[in-house]
Amino acid sequence: MLYIKAPAKINLTLDVLYKRPDNYHEVDMIMTTIDLSDRIGLEASQDGLIKIISADRFVPSDERNFAYQAAKLLQDTYGIKEGVSITIDKEIPIAAGLAGGSSDAAATLRGLNELWNLNLTIDELAELGAQIGSDVPFCVYGGTARATGRGEKIEELPAPPNCWIVLAKPKIGVSTADVYGGLQLDNVAHPDTAKAIAAIASKDYSALCTSLGNVLESVTLKLHPEVSMIKEQMYRLGADAVLMSGSGPTVFGLVDSEARIARIYNGLRGFCDEVYTVRLLGERNTLA
Numbered sequence: 001m002l003y004i005k006a007p008a009k010i011n012l013t014l015d016v017l018y019k020r021p022d023n024y025h026e027v028d029m030i031m032t033t034i035d036l037s038d039r040i041g042l043e044a045s046q047d048g049l050i051k052i053i054s055a056d057r058f059v060p061s062d063e064r065n066f067a068y069q070a071a072k073l074l075q076d077t078y079g080i081k082e083g084v085s086i087t088i089d090k091e092i093p094i095a096a097g098l099a100g101g102s103s104d105a106a107a108t109l110r111g112l113n114e115l116w117n118l119n120l121t122i123d124e125l126a127e128l129g130a131q132i133g134s135d136v137p138f139c140v141y142g143g144t145a146r147a148t149g150r151g152e153k154i155e156e157l158p159a160p161p162n163c164w165i166v167l168a169k170p171k172i173g174v175s176t177a178d179v180y181g182g183l184q185l186d187n188v189a190h191p192d193t194a195k196a197i198a199a200i201a202s203k204d205y206s207a208l209c210t211s212l213g214n215v216l217e218s219v220t221l222k223l224h225p226e227v228s229m230i231k232e233q234m235y236r237l238g239a240d241a242v243l244m245s246g247s248g249p250t251v252f253g254l255v256d257s258e259a260r261i262a263r264i265y266n267g268l269r270g271f272c273d274e275v276y277t278v279r280l281l282g283e284r285n286t287l288a
């Protein structure tokens with residue numbers, strides 16, 4: 001069995017420029033991976049079948065699973081006759097704005113490249129991944145990147161300044177399509193992406209904290225007031241900066257002192273079931 005880590009991402013910035021004729025939105029965002037990961041196990045089989053095994057009943061076990069789609073795409077594109085059993089140990093909350101499904105697909109692409117001896121480059125894997133979802137190319141590379149286009153054009157960035165991340169996920173699932181669909185671009189505050197990139201380049205933690213922004217908050221916070229409540233609570237408990245990740249509803253806070261982490265974590269546990277303290281991974285994935 002080959003095991004691969006599939007880390008979650010957060011969006012440090014998420015700007016939407018305009019709606020495109022293909023119904024996607026042109027985005028400009030900074031994403032970075034965190035050490036909250038699913039674990040993907042891959043076992044080759046000779047029957048040609050793709051099987052999904054997961055103890056989590058919310059993980060689709062058929063062709064709706066993005067990891068299934070990744071394996072099928074490789075089989076169809078390269079005429080692979082082998083099959084694979086894909087075991088997904090789910091740690092990343094589902095439909096949370098953390099790209100769990102996309103990361104499972106990306107890890108499956110990286111792992112099957114090795115298991116099926118395909119010898120594809122990481123750029124080729126990322127290009128294939130774009131056929132599965134807009135966040136998959138970023139997840140193939142991992143690390144920290146600016147993503148443009150519909151999210152599939154990836155430009156590597158250096159690791160952000162060292163800090164802790166507190167994540168809190170309210171008990172609601174959010175549909176990415178619904179959130180983009182509800183966006184009204186004439187009345188949103190756009191993040192300063194260039195300032196955030198400069199802050200990352202110079203490892204300036206304070207400047208990074210003041211340059212976070214996500215235009216999708218304008219939609220999700222209106223639909224789900226509990227997300228605003230969690231943001232306020234995180235600020236009150238002492239986080240240096242707080243933002244919703246992706247289309248939500250997960251909220252993350254940046255903290256640069258270990259001493260404050262326990263207070264924020266414990267304070268949030270009072271009224272939110274799913275709270276995590278994680279580190280930024282910063283650097284890119286190795287190929288497998």
Ligand SMILES: C[C@@](CO)(OP(=O)(O)O)[C@H](O)COP(=O)(O)OP(=O)(O)OC[C@H]1O[C@@H](n2ccc(N)nc2=O)[C@H](O)[C@@H]1O
Pocket residue numbers: 011014023024025026027096097098099102132133134135136149150151176177180181245246247248
């Ligand atoms: C918002 C973000 C930010 O990282 O993440 P999540 O909240 O999903 O984690 C992404 O843009 C989500 O990417 P992903 O979840 O891969 O989306 P896709 O499967 O490609 O698209 C789902 C739907 O979202 C909308 N969509 C997605 C990407 C984009 N640039 N414009 C869009 O309008 C489209 O309606 C599309 O049909």
Ligand SMILES: Nc1ncnc2c1ncn2[C@@H]1O[C@H](COP(=O)(O)OP(=O)(O)O)[C@@H](O)[C@H]1O
Pocket residue numbers: 058059060064065066067088093094095096097098099100101102104105174176246247248
């Ligand atoms: N491997 C997978 N893990 C989780 N969800 C998956 C997976 N494959 C497909 N999905 C579907 O993708 C949807 C979005 O899930 P996810 O990727 O976790 O969230 P998000 O798009 O908010 O980052 C879910 O509703 C789920 O049914």
